[in-house]
Amino acid sequence: MSGLRKTRDPPKPDQVLPANAPVVAQGIEPQQSGRLLNLPSEPLHKLSLCTSQMSQERKMHMQRNPLSVNEAIGKYGRCLTEFEKTEILGYVVIWFVGPEAMKTQNYDGPNGYYRMVAHDHIAYRYEVLQVIGEGAFGQVLRCLDHKTTEIVAIKILRNMRTDQIDMTEVKILEALRKKEKDTSTSTVQMKDHFIFRQHLCITFEIMGSNLDNILNQQLRRGFPKKLIHHYARSMLKCLLVLHDEKIIHADLKPENILAIDKEHSDIKVADFGLSCFEDEQVYSYMGTLCYSAPELLIRHSYGTAIDMWSFGCVLAELHTGRSIFTGIDDLDQLSCIMEVLGMPPNDDVKKSEFWTAFFAHEWKLKTVVKPISRPLASILGNSDKDFLDFVRRCLTWDPKMRMTPQEAMQHKWIMEGHKTPEQPKDRTGQPSQDPGPSKSNLEDILNQQLRRGFPKKLIHHYARSMLKCLLVLHDEKIIHADLKPGSYTKEAMEQIRQIPVEMQASEPGRKVQAEQSQTGRSRDAAGSTAQRNPGTGTEITQGKTGTHADDTH
Template structure:
């Protein structure tokens, strides 16, 4: 299913090798032998001064899949920490603990906001930690082996504090909504398996995908993708957005890192990470989207909706063609300047609606403080999209310009993108 190999695990569990223990035995010196005395051959008698050896652990210990907590405590106490001797009783089924006694396992460091990764340690006595897949402000994602299903999965760990508890529950609500109903399995949305709390973290178990489009682009030294892959990403991303939008969900963070190839063959993608998502008409955050992909209504402080995802997708497709962001702005005012250079000035009606308009505009002019560190913007529409993308395909340019409209209501919908002429041959091959 995936290009990575799963670790070799016996059919019915794991093999644990206990550590070798050195026991020093101090025997008393033997008295000189008297040749006239015959000593009968009997079993040796241990001196009272010889310490009793503990029963040696067997060379191989077989962990036979699912067991109950009491059996784990009875048979494998050496695999548990002091804390786990009581913690394990809160679990009904035990599928995995670890590969070695915990005194051979690195102890967690003080990392209050991130889950501490320990290779081969357990998560909730079921998942085996294998590799860190990603780490950021959202938390940590770790590749794990599910010892119940024998499948590789990705687990997202979110620090469950009072400050973010409601946000975590809301993300879980969004995820649950996207897994319900018809076509959820073919929606282009990452499949969520389960969620639970483990110690101080909220854990979301997801299917394991290959790599995101940015990571692969970076590995290609930022050489853009082929036209066929661009069409696949465009169509399948639009299909995923159409599914979300029809469920009244706005993703709010479409970017190359959140579009993942399912396998190394790069035939299909899925959309991930709903930590910034919201329901249509229920704005939760005013500062959203990564700057390179931020829609102008967000910058200007205008109420936003699903159209911001369409703007972001247009920016992403340009980056996947050239290998660099279309609007690689350092600041929000620089972002507005680059947008004006590309698609012209914003309509007055839009500026009038913006609660942040006066922060960036003096009448119709941008408030740019010119100095040696500030890029001097060109006139409106002085930046040719065809030249920037080095693309002469009129249909592709039309698709991008249909995403990059100042007025949200004038942009393509996700469904219109799916039916765009640029994607006609891709649709016919489905």
């Protein structure tokens, strides 16, 4: 969730609760996969919480039709608190009352955060399952919608204890939902919104992990180039819509970019809690320090261009696995930017009162800046000049010179990467129906799968293929000398199963032929000409030019 850079201390309980008090969620950081709200001695029921799919057994126990208020009180009155017996009268239909929840009547914490109780209801419709995110402005819960039987995410904002609830985020989400009907906005879509116990609640489609968690799972090694390009196009679709609607996201970062599924096949931009329309700005500074544009750091006027700066920072992080600018405060962050981009060329920036105060008083005392001591090319470590130029045009001091989403969509790096590879042609000059087997090696395939590893059955299958190769090498007294994932292509792995190993000399020092006793000798390492891949279930057949296997992983 979004929030100001200043970290929030965990709220302290405003009273000492008895041992049998309801288990509530407050002041504890949720785990990446979501934090259960029950104590270990009080486990959740066996629900399918990881996906939006539910077991048939669970659906059978769900209420098929809503109850009237009187029916709900008559059936579950003993489970309701005195407050709920009055509150429920304001609802027309009742889907769920949380009959098994350990209820509390103290719904708000000292800082306005809603106290969550496992299996309790929200608005007599949703069942609380897990906390999946916390931030300065509220929490995000995984909930079961008893009306639709879907798993949804509900964002519950803090009770700011004011007479008027800020509906800016809802207005922005409504605008994006209307745009989604015409074109893909690559944003997490709002399903509904309502007020519950003085808290604004917004329901969303359930999504996968955010990109920051995925990077952590990969030990911050970064993503493959093709995946970065694919994600970049999706983010640009969102930024194009925001630019056209004059909406500032204001907190674009990996934590607010969510994968749409477990395979991380695409992403959507989330969390518009700090967003605003350009002509309705509320804060002079907002966002997360590492992704903040220079105009925010020096308290200058800002617009949608700050999102393009954040976009450039995100791309650099997806490539390297690390934040490109890692300042610990505004002054240090400006120093980090100057080490990469040099001194600000714009006189208007230097005339900023905030800049002048820092530069005149604190700068020389705290910081020794060496402009361009960390060139962008050395940070990215990328030989792709187009990608380097793309990131550089996002990261410019002057927001007027910064690339717009429209310009970014026309950039060579985006255009070239989106082109479909030319389809191979047969002897007649017509496109071939069989493009041939994949040439990817196992190292590339691991990268494409975000280094998540292979299924056990597939590892076993590959191990047998490698052993067949090693058997032949051992019999022929040949030393491979460079066995690694990059040495195995999918094509070679299947050829090992189908045809004799070709004894060919390789580059010096890589494969050494210790002794060749029988020149021309070969072995059949396949055993059959048509088999089924145990890892994928695809049929592998031997043709005139070798073997072919469908690439399903």
